[in-house]
Amino acid sequence: MEFPLELRLQPSRVMMASVLVLHLAAVLALFHVPGLRVVSLVGEASLANILAGTLAWVVLCLSLVNALRAE
Numbered sequence: 001m002e003f004p005l006e007l008r009l010q011p012s013r014v015m016m017a018s019v020l021v022l023h024l025a026a027v028l029a030l031f032h033v034p035g036l037r038v039v040s041l042v043g044e045a046s047l048a049n050i051l052a053g054t055l056a057w058v059v060l061c062l063s064l065v066n067a068l069r070a071e
Contacts, residue, residue: 011071023064
């Protein structure tokens, strides 16, 4: 056996799938909040609702990317 020994690690598909499922559950939960729905963003909505909805979606997307990258 020669040193240094190199082991290649790959991300677990089960862990990546569970991270994806949890983020999808959060997305589905956002559809049930009246002010944060994507549909309400294009209709008549206040500026606060639009900003809150956009921020929630951006944070959720960044969280998913960060979680999959960490895996």
